[in-house]
Structures are given as structure tokens and as C-alpha cells.
Amino acid sequence: MSKDQNNYSSGYKAHHIRHHEWRTAENSAQNLIPILISLAKTNPNLTMLDVGTGCGTITTSLAKYMPQGRVTAVDLSPHVLSRARSLAADNAAASPAHSAVNVTFQQADAYELPFADSTFDVVHSAHMLTHLDEPWDALREMLRVTKPGGVVSVRDADMQLTSYYPELPGLLHFQELICKVMEEVSGGSAKGGRKLVSWAMRAGVRRDQIVATMSGWAYSTPEERAMISETFCDRLTIGSVGKTLLEKGLATPEQINEMVQALRAWCAQEDAFWGMAVGEVTISKTVTA
């Protein structure tokens, strides 16, 4: 996505968001949890910015690890922010004792964050940089609004590192095309996870300020299989991915149907597994940086 685009609000529909809403701190930001717990011990009034909060489920579950702190969650898309506010309210109503009341959602551009230098103790971003064509500029902006001594924690999937069992031909074709759409049409990177260290260094960070790790997502229970396969079936049949494939001549309606059938056959197999690798980088902002 280039700096003058906002295809998130137009391209992401409810069926796309199904997988996004499955994401929580526990399955999608495990490395940040002990850092937040540790920082909140010495500084209960911790402040965190979440950039590209999307439907906000990672943000609100992270906020519970800093109950006296304050979290600001931003996204470019007003559409997805209204969904995030609605989900957070539902969550608070369903579980008042565990609701994250300390989260404020607001519209903002990752390339031009509307905050003063050195505002936040922690700045987090999950699965956002990989959609940008100049991710190092967004990282530089995230570092700017981080306090000296603070932490920037970012993560992105390495979509090319996706594993399927069984490896049905239709799934492998789907994998090839979803990476092509990501790279050639949407202007993102299907290999974001492995590039985070290089993006951070391009943003001006020294190697010794960075801790890089790799984690992942796995889908294999009946519920997880249904969630991930239905998400992608919908994106192929009624969502923007199928539309793009047809418009760009990357797939025929018959091929789209074959991919949908493969996703459904995979979902129906009880011992099926779908894994995806996720790169993680934690940057310590030095007092002089």
C-alpha cells in the first residue's frame, strides 16, 4: 500500500475480518506479554500506542497486561475502527471484570502519527508493516513517538512460509496466488517477517538495539480449520481477492472454484494442519537514538 492509498477500508470486509478477530495477544503477540508485565511492574502508568489496530482484538487483550496503563490504538480506516470500538464494547459487556477500559481508538496514518516526539513507553504494530511499500518510514515514525528507553515491538507474517498438510494442489495454487496478489497488486511484501531487521536498520536503528525472533500461527482444531478456510473461501468467492484474480487475469473462475474446493477438502480432513511463520522484532530506543 503506498502512502496515498487506503485500500484497507474498501478491501477488507466482514468475512476477511473473521481471521483478524481471532487474533489475541496470546496467539499473536506472545513475545510482548512478558515485556509489558515487567514494564508495568516498575511503571504502572505505562502508555502504549498500537499502530494499525484493525479490529482491535490484539490491542484490547494486550491492554489487560497493563491494567493501570493507557493504550492508544490507531488505524487508517474509520470503517475498521468502528468495528474495533463495537467489539471492545461487546467484550466489556460480556466480561466487565476483564474488559480493557483503558483503550482509546482514533484514526491516524502510520506514516504521520499525530503525536509529539517521545510520547509512549511502548509502541506496537502487528501485521501492518508488511502491507506498506515504505515500511521503514512507518517504523521511523513509530520510533519518533517512543520515549527514549522505550520499546518498539513489531511483527509480520512471512506469508511465503506457509505450510499445509495435506498439500492439496489447489491449496498450493492458492498459496502462489495469494502471495502474488500481496506483492504485485497490493504493494505489500509476502516475505515481511524475514525483512523486519533490515527495515528497522533502514529506519536508523543499530543492530544491537534489536532482538529478532520467530513465532507462528497454527490452525488445526475443527474450529480453527473452519475459521481459516471459510475466511479464504469468502475472500475468493465474494471478497476482493477473487475479484482481483479475475480482473488481473491471474485465475479463471474454474481455478477459483478449484481453490475453494481444496480449502473445503482440507478443512474436512481431521488431521489437517496449516502453519504460518511470523517474524518479530523488539527495538530498544536508546536515550540518544
Added chain:
Amino acid sequence: MSKDQNNYSSGYKAHHIRHHEWRTAENSAQNLIPILISLAKTNPNLTMLDVGTGCGTITTSLAKYMPQGRVTAVDLSPHVLSRARSLAADNAAASPAHSAVNVTFQQADAYELPFADSTFDVVHSAHMLTHLDEPWDALREMLRVTKPGGVVSVRDADMQLTSYYPELPGLLHFQELICKVMEEVSGGSAKGGRKLVSWAMRAGVRRDQIVATMSGWAYSTPEERAMISETFCDRLTIGSVGKTLLEKGLATPEQINEMVQALRAWCAQEDAFWGMAVGEVTISKTVTA
């Protein structure tokens, strides 16, 4: 590796083991740590079996999370067990307060464990099943020696899910050949990580007894880059991988040299990253299973 082979002792030399000795519970068995802590709270005298302990560094670091418990660590290779005992003794001498004095090493075959049914509370195995040609039989044996109500925790890399930045041509050739050697010569699986659920079910486990997750290894600091690139340079030049590639006609000496040069060039690049996905499965042995 078939049931009548033991190529581990002959194929694994000191330079191979460099990467193996880097492995600890913290970087290679993160999902088991909270389980051990939780179990040791209610049962301080917890017993654990580690199958395929190798040089034992994961085993001894896991043992520290169950300080009053007892750990039995087995491997097929007497050669690597003597290395494990020596490393454990060095570790104990260097850090007496943190040494894992509760670990016993012994020689055993994963296909025929010399223990009675229902002996251990926890049975663990890291990066071993993927080397076997009948991993489900080893899993069935691990389940046999686990107490009803106990846990079997296994993990294996999905070697095909390896990411390099930068993607030097010599590295991609190396990746292709190392997977080929693993699959076609050694009789293992280069896609073990994604198959663990299916292997567990083939061993007689119900899907609802399994929790499947995905984690990973990342190499990007100067020390990590040197460790992983030197390990593989040595395996290509003086180790069994290079010898196998030449013997099987899979690579020429010039191609081996190109791969070594690529590994060194990758190592020298400050923003380089190497990630590998690891599949994890935790099986709860039911009282009736």
C-alpha cells in the same frame, strides 16, 4: 532413519553439534515451560522422559523448571550421550546453584523404550521424530510410557519453511539440497513440523487430545549468524552433508563451494535474517487412552 539404522552417531560430528548445543528450553521448548511449572506446583516430584536428548542442552534447561523432579534423558547414540554428560558436568561446575542435578542419561531406542507402561508424568522429544521413517511408532511408544493424565510434548522443524534474507542464490540451492538429503538419503521428513498432528493420530490419539502450535528459530545477531553459517559450512566441507552430496551426484565440488561462499556472504551482512518454523504438539494422555 529406519529402525535398524543408527546414523546419528556416525553422521553427527562436533561441528554439527554446534547448533544443537545452542538449543535450550527457552529458545526450543517455550511451550513446555509453563506446563512444567504448572505441573510441578501440584506435583513437585514430577518425572520426565526426554527422548532423543542429543547433547542434552534442552533437557538440562527444562530440568531447572522441575527442581525437585527427576528427568531421564535417552538417546540412541552412546557417542552423543557422552557429550551430553560432559556438557551437563561443565554446566554444573560453572553454575552450581543452577545446575540440573536431577538428570540421568542413558542409551535407549525410541522405538523400544526400556520402561514400563505409565512410568512418566511428562514425555518430551525435540527434533527427533522428523529423522525417523516411522515416527508414529515412536510416538505410540512415548504414549505407552506416559502415565494416564500425563502429557507428551513433541516438536520438529519444518525444514522446508526456512526463510533467508537476503535470498542469495547459493543459499536457496543449499536449502533445496539440504531438504533433499533429509528426505531422500537420510529417510527423514523435511516437512515434519506440519505432520505432527497426523503422526499423533496415526499413533492412536484422538484429535481432541492434541494442542498444535507453531513456533520458530531466528538467527540474526552476529553470534547467531556465525553459529548457524559455520555449522553448515563445516557440514558442507568436512561433514557428512558435503560427502553425501558428492557421493550421490547431487552437487559438484564447485557447487558446494558456491554454497559455502553464500553462507559466508550471508553471515557478513549486518541486517541478515534466517528463520525456521517449528511445529509443536502437546498430547494429553487420557485415563482411558
